[in-house]
Amino acid sequence: MSITELNNLSSFAVPLQYSGSSKGSNKKARAAIARGQVLFNSKPIQITGVKGMLDIGVSDASRRTPDMPLYTLQNKVTGETIETTDPGRALVTGKWKDIGRFKGPVLRSVASRPPYFHNGSAKDLPAVIEFYNTRFSIGLTDREQADLVAFLASL
Ligand code: HEM
Numbered sequence: 031m032s033i034t035e036l037n038n039l040s041s042f043a044v045p046l047q048y049s050g051s052s053k054g055s056n057k058k059a060r061a062a063i064a065r066g067q068v069l070f071n072s073k074p075i076q077i078t079g080v081k082g083m084l085d086i087g088v089s090d091a092s093r094r095t096p097d098m099p100l101y102t103l104q105n106k107v108t109g110e111t112i113e114t115t116d117p118g119r120a121l122v123t124g125k126w127k128d129i130g131r132f133k134g135p136v137l138r139s140v141a142s143r144p145p146y147f148h149n150g151s152a153k154d155l156p157a158v159i160e161f162y163n164t165r166f167s168i169g170l171t172d173r174e175q176a177d178l179v180a181f182l183a184s185l
Pocket residue numbers: 034036039070075077082083084085086088089132133134135137140143145146147148149158159162178182
């Protein structure tokens with residue numbers, strides 16, 4: 031798949047609502063949230079090695095931990111096989127193209143409901159950012175990762 035702009039996800043972003051004074055650490059925290067919002071809305075991510083927007087590779091066999099099953103699925107027409115820890119939407123539709131696809135959850139109040147992804151494989155928000163950064167080789171700096179976490183925690 032070609033380059034996907036995070037703009038596509040901007041519907042997830044809600045206007046920031048600030049409260050309290052704008053001094054000291056509060057000001058720094060707000061600046062981090064604002065930088066994180068800009069990153070979220072504009073950082074290009076090259077989506078590779080997956081089958082589209084709803085398959086980000088969370089259920090890839092390579093990410094399996096011992097508490098997860100491993101399914102080998104075979105396409106009856108082409109003979110192709112796929113190993114996955116969760117067929118995802120394909121369990122509902124029966125379609126090959128839906129293997130590994132999952133609903134993209136609304137991110138409102140996301141900080142209050144770890145762990146993340148359908149299988150809980152990211153224990154906290156930094157782990158989510160770490161997943162995207164390594165899975166899609168985004169190259170986020172430590173500060174950018176922290177800013178994205180601050181932004182997500184403000185939703
Ligand atoms: C840095 C950018 C991104 C951030 C911060 C982000 C954040 C998140 C978070 C926090 C979750 C877990 C929500 C939960 O479990 O309640 C999630 C899930 C998901 N996101 Fe993203 N996301 C980003 C980029 C993307 C992109 C580019 C796509 C599509 C190509 C995408 C598609 C999905 C999907 C399909 C899920 C559900 C995955 C599953 O449950 O296995 N995300 N995202």
